[in-house]
Structures are given as C-alpha cells and as structure tokens.
Amino acid sequence: MPLDISEIVEYLLPKAYSAGMRGGTLGHKYWLAVYTEDTWNEFIAHGADVAGFPVRRRKSVHTMKRGDHLVFYVMGLKRLVGIAEITGGPYESDEQIWASGDYPLRVGVDLSVQVSSPEQGVPITELLGELDLFERRGDLGSWGVRLRGTPKVLSDPDGQAILAALHKALSGSASTLHTEAQYLLLKLGADLGLDVYVAVNDRSRLYGDVPLGSMPRVVAALPQSLPDKAADVVKYVDVLWFKDDAVVAAFEVECTTDISRGWGRIADLLACLPNLRIPHFIVAPRERREKVRREVNRPALRRLGSELQQEYVRYMPIEDMRIETLHLGSDLRGAGPAWILRRISEDVVTRSRGI
Structure with missing residues (x-):
C-alpha cells in the first residue's frame, strides 16, 4: 500500500x-x-x-x-x-x-x-x-x-x-498486507529477544518466500501454563510475544475483515485472563484508524473497565510499524518491548466518565 x-x-x-x-x-x-x-x-x-x-x-x-x-x-x-x-x-x-x-x-x-x-x-x-x-x-x-x-x-x-x-x-494485496504485518511483528519480537507465536492457521503463509511458521524464535506450541479456555482463544490470535512463557503482548491484524472479529478474540482473552493485564494491539492500515476507534469504544466494551481499556488496548498503524522497524534496526538490542510498543502505537479508547 x-x-x-x-x-x-x-x-x-x-x-x-x-x-x-x-x-x-x-x-x-x-x-x-x-x-x-x-x-x-x-x-x-x-x-x-x-x-x-x-x-x-x-x-x-x-x-x-x-x-x-x-x-x-x-x-x-x-x-x-x-x-x-x-x-x-x-x-x-x-x-x-x-x-x-x-x-x-x-x-x-x-x-x-x-x-x-x-x-x-x-x-x-x-x-x-x-x-x-x-x-x-x-x-x-x-x-x-x-x-x-x-x-x-x-x-x-x-x-x-x-x-x-x-x-x-x-x-501486493490486502490479503498479503495482513501477512506482511504478521511478518513484521514476528521479526520485531524476535529482534527484541522474545519468543513469538503466529496463529495456528497462518503458519504456512508466505511473506516473500518465507513461511511465517519458520521465522526465528517462532514457538510451535503455546505454554502449558495457559488455562485451557485461554489457550483455545489464544491459538487463533494473529501474533503473540512471550517472555519466559508469559504473554508480553497480543496482536490482531485487521486489514479488510470486520474489526469486531479480532476485537472479539481480544475481549474473550481479557475475560479468560482478567488478572494478567496483557497489552493488546489492533494492527490495521492508517485508513482504518477511525473504524478501529469506533469499534473499540462500543458500549459492550465498557464492562471491561475504562482504565484497563486505555492501558491495555491500543492501535498500531501498519505503515508506522513498517517505517519504524527499519529505522530501529539493530538498536533494538538496547530497547524493551514496552518502549517499542508505546513508540509505534496510540491510544484509541475514550475514557468513560464515572468509571
């Protein structure tokens, strides 16, 4: 694009x-x-x-x-x-x-x-x-x-x-733009020294001639420490970052599909693991920013609590991630995941009054 x-x-x-x-x-x-x-x-x-x-x-x-x-x-x-x-x-x-x-x-x-x-x-x-x-x-x-x-x-x-x-x-297309975003997220996580996971149904997708499932530090299975209910949800999340078997961040890529589908998985995961406070990111082209904003601010989301929403649900433009991944380059060795994620994402959740 x-x-x-x-x-x-x-x-x-x-x-x-x-x-x-x-x-x-x-x-x-x-x-x-x-x-x-x-x-x-x-x-x-x-x-x-x-x-x-x-x-x-x-x-x-x-x-x-x-x-x-x-x-x-x-x-x-x-x-x-x-x-x-x-x-x-x-x-x-x-x-x-x-x-x-x-x-x-x-x-x-x-x-x-x-x-x-x-x-x-x-x-x-x-x-x-x-x-x-x-x-x-x-x-x-x-x-x-x-x-x-x-x-x-x-x-x-x-x-x-x-x-x-x-x-x-x-x-080359919206379908492979989704794959590009997964590729960049997997590369970024691996460059940070984290283990990374790609959705079980996306492992054979090719970016260029590289299968996503064969990229560096991609784990073949989810940590056994995850509850069964959470694992059933997690295995279809587009990309996950892990450190010592703990989930560091979860990413849903939404290029053309209904954003509520990816957000639904994130909401389900937050409900399964309410005490872990895992940062979640909706990754989408810049042209979909307002659609993401509207979707994550739907009334149904308010049950999760506005403080959790603002702190742990953010939007990441694919275009910004693409540029920043190149410019950060080898200097990722001195960076932490939280610093990087804050740098290439933005708030989209509106704090509700009285909560």
Whole structure:
C-alpha cells in the first residue's frame, strides 16, 4: 500500500526529538547503491553482510555511518531490490567477493528488506514522478544520469517511498498486507529477544518466500501454563510475544475483515485472563484508524473497565510499524518491548466518565 509522504514526515518529525537511543530517527541517511545483476548475486552469495565500492568513491563512503541505510538498485534490470542497514563504519579490505572488481571500500550491512529475486524488484520507472532524485532534473527522459556516481545520498522522503514500494511488492494485496504485518511483528519480537507465536492457521503463509511458521524464535506450541479456555482463544490470535512463557503482548491484524472479529478474540482473552493485564494491539492500515476507534469504544466494551481499556488496548498503524522497524534496526538490542510498543502505537479508547 503506497504511503503518503507528507504523513510519513509528519509521523517521523516528533520521533526525531524523542528517540534518545538513536539520536533521532531523521539523523540517519539513505544511500543509493547501484549494482549489476552479477554483483548483486555475489553480494547475496557472500552472505549479504558486506557492501563494497570502488576507490574513487572514497569521499562518499567515508561519510557513511552506522545506522544509515543502503538502497540497492540493479542496473540493466532497472529495479530496486532491497534496503540494508549499515552496521559499522567504513573500512578497507582486499577480500575477493566480486569477480568484476575489488571494490575495497567496505561497510558491514544487515539486509532487512529484500525481494526474492532481482527480477521481482520494483521497476525504477514506476517511481520516476515520485522521487526527488529525478524531479530536480525536470526532464525524466534523462533519468538514468541521476543514478551515476553512487553511493549518493537520497532524501528521507525518497528513501521512505522506496521502502513503501518494496513492501508493496512483497505484499501486493490486502490479503498479503495482513501477512506482511504478521511478518513484521514476528521479526520485531524476535529482534527484541522474545519468543513469538503466529496463529495456528497462518503458519504456512508466505511473506516473500518465507513461511511465517519458520521465522526465528517462532514457538510451535503455546505454554502449558495457559488455562485451557485461554489457550483455545489464544491459538487463533494473529501474533503473540512471550517472555519466559508469559504473554508480553497480543496482536490482531485487521486489514479488510470486520474489526469486531479480532476485537472479539481480544475481549474473550481479557475475560479468560482478567488478572494478567496483557497489552493488546489492533494492527490495521492508517485508513482504518477511525473504524478501529469506533469499534473499540462500543458500549459492550465498557464492562471491561475504562482504565484497563486505555492501558491495555491500543492501535498500531501498519505503515508506522513498517517505517519504524527499519529505522530501529539493530538498536533494538538496547530497547524493551514496552518502549517499542508505546513508540509505534496510540491510544484509541475514550475514557468513560464515572468509571
């Protein structure tokens, strides 16, 4: 689903002042890296953990910093194929990775977004009228000139538009947007060092070519400590996070279905486990925000108590989670689940008077 760039910037700007762990989300740059199909395949074969550049690009490479992101473009195919976080400062190496050249200027990277094959990448021509990179020339007929001399810095809106386009290529429909949201939640939980669970009926779903049930730290069974009644409800919740067999958070993804179905499972679980106060999140596209708000504020919900509703039921936009997961990157090692969840979710429950 395409993201509105003005909304992305509006979302990210306040984060730049509150993101103490990273010194501000907008402090990191996007860099365009142009590869051939051969050098891209060699990069993948080596482990996709080292990006290389020629000596003549020394000045640019030496300004790259940990936390910046590389946007990979494959010339010839004219496709954007992935985004990686830079995990360390520049260095030089003569290790042979690419047959066509030494590319001795190196940075370590973590490939966080990748299409299954270069041919499945996003055609650059689909974004010509959207990216600042090309609009500044005024003549889109010579757009290829703007791709020369990489690595080069992209604007934040360009980087975020490419990120959205790559995820759209991986999702492609409302049905797989649901799968994308599950994938991001499972990855985020695992990156935080938690065990994660995906609904029993969704384990075989593919995101790209990855079955959700085979992702890192996905548990095959629910903890035996859960009461039978709760376990019957929990096994169909879209995603769960666990720590030491205790539920840390529960997530219901609602892209097109009636929100009351997912919310009904959350309400049932809260009723089964009233003393555990498990944080629950309705995850949905930004366009469904008001629908989520109306649904969770229905009178039937009031029986759960307004304090519990506000503290333990929140809304998480898929678009914000997508952007934030990329920008948080490896810095998740120093974060806790509560900090992350507060950062990418918002209150939707209205406190009732007199309760």
